[in-house]
Amino acid sequence: MANKITQLTLKNGxxxxxxxxxxxxxxxxxxxxxxxxxxxxxxKTGISHWTEHMQFKGTKKFPASMLDKAISREGGRWNASTxxxxxxxYETMPADKxxxxxxxxxxxxxxxxxxxxxVASERTVIISEREGHENEPMFRxxxxxQNTAFRVHPYRHEIIGDMADLHTITRDDLYGHYxxxxxxxxxxxxxxxxxxxxxxxxxxxxxxxxxxxxATPPRLTRPEPEQKGEIRLSVEGPGETTFIQVAYRFxxxxxxxxxxxxxxxxxxxxASGLSYKTSRLYRALVDHEYAVNxxxxxxxxxxxxxxxxxxxxxxxxxxxEAIKVLDGEIRKLQDELISRAEITRAVKQASxxxxxxxxxxxHQAFWMGYVEMFSSYDWFTTYLDKLAKVxxxxxxxxxxxxxxxxxxxxxxxxxxxxxx
Amino acid sequence: xxxRTSKLTQPSLPGxxxxxxxxxxxxxxxxxxxxFNSPSISMGGYLPAGAIFESDAKLGLADxxxxxxxxxxxxxxxxxxxxxxxxxxxxxxxxSGVHNISFGGRTLVxxxxxxxxxxxxxxxxxxFPKDEVEKLRAQWLTGLAIRAQxxxxxxxxxFDAMLFEGHPYSRPSDGYVETIQSITRDDMEKFHRLxxxxxxxxxxxxxxxxxxxxxxxxxxxxxxxxxxGQLKASVLPPHxxxxxxxxxxxxxxxxxxSDLVIGMVGPSRKGPEYLSASLGNSVLGQFGMMGRIGxxxxxxxxxxxxxxxxxxxxxxxxxxxxxxxxxxxNLKKAIGLIEKxxxxxxxxxxxxxELADSQANYIGRLPLxxxxxxxxxxAILNIERYGLGLDYYQRxxxxxxxxxxxxxxxxxRKYIDPDRLVIATAGP
Numbered sequence: 001m002a003n004k005i006t007q008l009t010l011k012n013g014x015x016x017x018x019x020x021x022x023x024x025x026x027x028x029x030x031x032x033x034x035x036x037x038x039x040x041x042x043x044k045t046g047i048s049h050w051t052e053h054m055q056f057k058g059t060k061k062f063p064a065s066m067l068d069k070a071i072s073r074e075g076g077r078w079n080a081s082t083x084x085x086x087x088x089x090y091e092t093m094p095a096d097k098x099x100x101x102x103x104x105x106x107x108x109x110x111x112x113x114x115x116x117x118x119v120a121s122e123r124t125v126i127i128s129e130r131e132g133h134e135n136e137p138m139f140r141x142x143x144x145x146q147n148t149a150f151r152v153h154p155y156r157h158e159i160i161g162d163m164a165d166l167h168t169i170t171r172d173d174l175y176g177h178y179x180x181x182x183x184x185x186x187x188x189x190x191x192x193x194x195x196x197x198x199x200x201x202x203x204x205x206x207x208x209x210x211x212x213x214x215a216t217p218p219r220l221t222r223p224e225p226e227q228k229g230e231i232r233l234s235v236e237g238p239g240e241t242t243f244i245q246v247a248y249r250f251x252x253x254x255x256x257x258x259x260x261x262x263x264x265x266x267x268x269x270x271a272s273g274l275s276y277k278t279s280r281l282y283r284a285l286v287d288h289e290y291a292v293n294x295x296x297x298x299x300x301x302x303x304x305x306x307x308x309x310x311x312x313x314x315x316x317x318x319x320x321e322a323i324k325v326l327d328g329e330i331r332k333l334q335d336e337l338i339s340r341a342e343i344t345r346a347v348k349q350a351s352x353x354x355x356x357x358x359x360x361x362x363h364q365a366f367w368m369g370y371v372e373m374f375s376s377y378d379w380f381t382t383y384l385d386k387l388a389k390v391x392x393x394x395x396x397x398x399x400x401x402x403x404x405x406x407x408x409x410x411x412x413x414x415x416x417x418x419x420x
Numbered sequence: 421x422x423x424r425t426s427k428l429t430q431p432s433l434p435g436x437x438x439x440x441x442x443x444x445x446x447x448x449x450x451x452x453x454x455x456f457n458s459p460s461i462s463m464g465g466y467l468p469a470g471a472i473f474e475s476d477a478k479l480g481l482a483d484x485x486x487x488x489x490x491x492x493x494x495x496x497x498x499x500x501x502x503x504x505x506x507x508x509x510x511x512x513x514x515x516s517g518v519h520n521i522s523f524g525g526r527t528l529v530x531x532x533x534x535x536x537x538x539x540x541x542x543x544x545x546x547x548f549p550k551d552e553v554e555k556l557r558a559q560w561l562t563g564l565a566i567r568a569q570x571x572x573x574x575x576x577x578x579f580d581a582m583l584f585e586g587h588p589y590s591r592p593s594d595g596y597v598e599t600i601q602s603i604t605r606d607d608m609e610k611f612h613r614l615x616x617x618x619x620x621x622x623x624x625x626x627x628x629x630x631x632x633x634x635x636x637x638x639x640x641x642x643x644x645x646x647x648x649g650q651l652k653a654s655v656l657p658p659h660x661x662x663x664x665x666x667x668x669x670x671x672x673x674x675x676x677x678s679d680l681v682i683g684m685v686g687p688s689r690k691g692p693e694y695l696s697a698s699l700g701n702s703v704l705g706q707f708g709m710m711g712r713i714g715x716x717x718x719x720x721x722x723x724x725x726x727x728x729x730x731x732x733x734x735x736x737x738x739x740x741x742x743x744x745x746x747x748x749x750n751l752k753k754a755i756g757l758i759e760k761x762x763x764x765x766x767x768x769x770x771x772x773x774e775l776a777d778s779q780a781n782y783i784g785r786l787p788l789x790x791x792x793x794x795x796x797x798x799a800i801l802n803i804e805r806y807g808l809g810l811d812y813y814q815r816x817x818x819x820x821x822x823x824x825x826x827x828x829x830x831x832x833r834k835y836i837d838p839d840r841l842v843i844a845t846a847g848p
Contacts, residue, residue: 023457024791025432056709064719068708073777075784094784121722129725131676132745135571238674240565275511277502287499292559315562345507352509352528355460359792 005368005377006197012213013185016204017368017377019192021361027193028092028365031105032373034188035181036085037159038303039220044177046161047169049082050126051177055089056080057118059111062104064118070100077362082159085302086373087181092362095194099203105189106207109182119171127167130160137237137413138310144235145245145411149306153224183214188372192365224304227407239415242313244322247409248402250307253300253374259386260394261298261307261402263346264333267395269296269309271349273356281309284329289314290322302374307402319412333399337392347388354384432787436810439800440631446618446645450638451800452631453624455793461529461627462793463512463539464801466520469615471593472653478603480595484560485608486514486521490538491552494545498552501538510535514542518588519653519735521616526794529628532637540641543616548608560600567594571679571846572745574670578844579681579741582666587659589736617647624801626793656736659685662840670846678748678847682758683741686835689733689806695819696827697740697835698731702778703770703828704761705729705742712765713742716757723750723757735805740835748848755843763838769829782820786813 005019036048058064071078074097080089091101133139143158150156160166189208191200227249251257270276276295277286285291293312299305311322357363371379440452474481490512491498505512512525512535523543527535567573577592584590623642625634662684687693705713710728717727727744742762746754770778789795790813803812 025787026791069777072708073780073784075781075786075788077785077788092788094787097784121719124722125718125725128677128723128745128747131747132725134676137569238672239569241562241569270506271509274506274509275502275513276506278499278506283499286559287555289555289558292562312562314558315565316558349506349509352460355458355528356526358458359455359460359794361791 006201007377008201010184010205010209012209012211014208014211015188015372016201017188017190017372018197018200019364019368020195020197021192021364022194024361025095025194026092026361027095027098027191027195028090028362029098029101029105029189029191030088030090030365030369031109032086032088032188032190032369033181034085034186034219034373035087035217036083037157037161038084038154039181040154040157040161041220043165044169044173045157045165046126046159047165047173047177048087049159049161050122050166050169051174052080052082052087052089053122053126054114054119054174054178055108055112057115057122058113059107060113061107061111067104070104074100076101084155084159084299084305088369090362090365098193098195102203102207106211109184109187109208109211112178114171114175114178116171119174123166126160127163130163130166133160137239137241137243137415140235140237141243141245141411141413142308144233145247145308145409146306148231148233148411149247149249149409150224152222153303154220154222155224155301155303155305181217183217184208184211185213186217188369190365190369190372192368193361230405231409232411233409234412234414236414236416238417240315240417241415242319243413244311244313244319245411246309246311246323246326247306247411249304249407250298250402251304252302253379257398257401260390260398262387263343263390263395264399265296265298265307266346266349267333267338267342268329269294271346271353273353274349280329280332281326284325285311285322288325290317290325300370300374323410327405330399330403334396334403338395340392343388343390343392343395347384350387351384432790433813434790434796434800435814439803439810440635441810442635444618444639444643446643447620448618448638448642448645449622449804450635451622451624451804452629452634453626453796453800454629454631455626455796456628458793459529459628460526460793461532461535461625461629462524462526462797463532463535463623463625464522464524464794464797465621465623466522466801466805467543467616467621468519468653469521469611470517470519471591472518472588472656473611473615473651476591477599478607479591479599480593481603481607481611482521483516483593483595484556484600484603485611486516487560488548488553488556488608489514489542489546491556492547492549493541494547495541497549501542504534504538508534512538516593517734518593524794532625532629536637536641540645543642544645546612548605550605553605553608557600560594561597564594564597564600569672571672571675571677572743574672574846575679575681575743575844578668578670578846579683579842582668582844583683583685583739583842584659587657589659614649614651617650618642618645619647619650622801622804624797626797626800659737662842665839665841665843667843668845670844671848672846673848675847676747677745678751678845679743679745680751680755680843680845681741681743682755682841682843683739684835684837684841686731686738686740687733687831688736688738690735693831693834694733696823696831699775699778699782699820699823700765700770700828700832701729701731701740702781703774704765707774707778707781712761713744713758716761717744717754721753721757723747723754727754751845751847759838759841762836762841766829766832766836766838769825769832772825775823775825775828779820779823783817786816
């Protein structure tokens with residue numbers, strides 16, 4: 001895959017990344033702000049996500065009633081999302097219609113209105129979104145594990161926020177959040193697709209450069225102290241199915257150990273984006289009928305976060321036995337060197353996933369901005385090389401370092417039977 | 421404005437010039453289209469061996485069979501099949517619906533022969549190993565226990581059961597606990613023997629390969645498949661029209677949100693009104709932020725995070741449904757708002773502007789839906805499944821533009837009757 005991109009910073013501090021891809025008449029444009037749930041203090045949890053919702057409520061030039069229609073009319077696809085570390089907005093448009101997306105994003109970087117009545121109706125929409133999540137046993141368990149794993153760091157709360165805060169956050173809180181973080185020097189514009197860089201850059205400068213630079217927004221930093229012993233918790237709720245979640249602590253995405261840990265992840269629960277029926281934990285837990293499913297999840301984050309293994313218990317199984325089997329597999333990784341072939345396999349899997357991703361322009365534009373949130377585009381282009389350089393000894397070392405019971409949280413969802 | 425200075429040379433819409441279609445001597449239809457932009461391949465297809473063949477007592481059999489195909493073949497066991505696939509970063513899976521068993525996969529082009537070999541073995545020589553079938557059954561039953569707790573799934577099931585009472589479309593293709601427990605290995609082998617075969621099978625290969633080479637690759641592994649006694653499905657029975665509005669609530673304790681599905685029968689995919697229904701539905705519950713339904717239920721009333729309408733159009737009668745997730749105390753209010761919108765919709769139809777907006781959306785989004793290999797594979801499989809013609813996507817823009825406000829209104833009035841609705845809800 002060709003990875004040539006143009007990178008520069010506008011006079012007002014906004015970073016721009018452009019990648020020409022002439023495979024389909026499509027352009028995908030993403031604006032990323034360096035603010036997410038990690039920047040939220042107690043009492044204001046969920047404010048980044050709610051702000052993201054409010055950004056669809058319109059400006060003077062693009063009132064809410066015409067905003068979504070304007071994009072849809074051109075056949076565009078657009079959406080936004082909030083993560084722990086960032087808030088991002090995208091439009092993927094027929095190539096000759098991208099100007100609309102650029103004008104819209106430049107405008108809503110500083111001119112969104114935040115009307116009181118729209119804050120009120122969005123409050124109930126978001127409460128409804130959270131109630132939908134709470135219907136799911138896995139959400140309840142994941143939230144409890146996260147709350148427990150982080151006592152100090154703001155990664156402790158869910159991105160959607162705590163219900164208490166969703167009831168009390170005000171219009172001025174939201175508007176203040178918007179004005180503080182939505183400044184060009186805190187934003188990145190990443191565009192990929194069927195355009196010519198020179199033309200595109202000219203238009204970007206016309207639209208975005210007049211937006212004045214703001215004060216550099218602070219980022220909330222509250223490092224999590226070291227965990228000093230295994231923590232266990234349980235959540236009870238409706239249903240018949242027991243779920244287990246085991247969370248280990250992983251370093252941030254720029255840490256040298258991140259790549260050997262990706263190999264560990266692929267050995268334990270399979271490569272991301274592929275089936276995982278030959279992964280070690282599937283074989284040990286599902287093939288041997290301790291569980292009916294197992295999956296692993298890690299994230300590329302700015303601060304150290306979690307690697308979560310989620311097990312759907314077998315109806316006849318005992319969760320404690322499943323945890324013992326998991327411990328056995330981890331011990332194997334700590335005690336026995338893996339073969340070089342297993343690393344080669346992980347690299348081949350990752351290269352296939354990269355090739356599938358390159359079919360999709362939205363996906364390519366996403367990655368350009370995403371990696372900027374915690375590193376730089378090189379992180380992406382050198383990913384496969386870094387994975388290939390991992391040695392069996394690296395894998396053993398990180399398995400020993402990061403997979404210690406004393407630094408993990410185990411949560412169990414205990415079903416209290418079928419519906420009443 | 422950004423000037424359009426495209427360097428594109430390849431035409432982007434699939435058509436008779438670049439979709440290659442060949443029917444093998446045993447009846448398998450192969451469709452292929454090249455895309456050398458990425459070294460990957462997307463493969464998909466179907467064969468007519470769906471749930472329509474299964475009895476009420478063995479509900480879920482077709483689905484269970486399809487999920488068991490990769491659990492062991494005459495040449496390879498479960499672990500060997502997945503080891504071959506996962507080692508090269510390829511993937512493959514089977515699924516089932518009322519009419520068809522469908523399959524799909526993706527791979528780097530160098531491993532296409534492997535993918536097709538595994539597809540062929542799974543289709544022709546599955547062995548349904550006893551221990552694997554039992555493992556799968558336990559997983560399946562857990563899936564059904566999770567489904568039983570899902571407000572959205574339970575509302576949808578209640579909706580289908582009421583709308584298509586007595587018709588094969590009323591049944592959930594993943595079955596019930598009792599029916600899954602009753603399925604034996606013999607049932608599975610028999611189902612496979614009677615209904616699986618090359619006749620009616622379709623496969624599409626899209627990606628970094630010349631179309632003729634793709635056909636050769638398929639022919640090499642599946643061209644020799646012969647099943648002389650392969651049975652055909654009987655004709656779908658007619659469904660009974662509703663005489664009045666019917667309602668059902670599925671109680672689920674301990675839930676913070678209720679799901680609702682309100683709707684009626686919709687056009688089939690092949691039907692002449694499909695496109696006018698689809699454009700009408702776009703105005704009703706899709707366009708922009710979930711259309712008119714999204715506007716009244718979410719934007720104006722703040723009642724729901726999601727509230728939209730959709731058409732489920734396939735071979736037989738389709739569905740036209742509005743769904744939403746709301747706080748249990750707002751359930752009645754949301755239903756009232758949706759009923760009101762349906763009445764308004766059949767009274768005055770769509771405005772000129774609304775129709776023009778949705779038409780522009782359908783035309784503009786076409787390249788986006790055909791961007792990836794899997795998008796193209798789905799598109800050409802739809803052409804084949806519904807007999808749309810290889811030039812369908814090239815005629816598409818004209819067909820979308822031809823739909824008038826009167827067409828939309830006529831179609832809406834034909835299908836939507838606010839006094840004969842199915843209203844299904846699930847929650848506390």
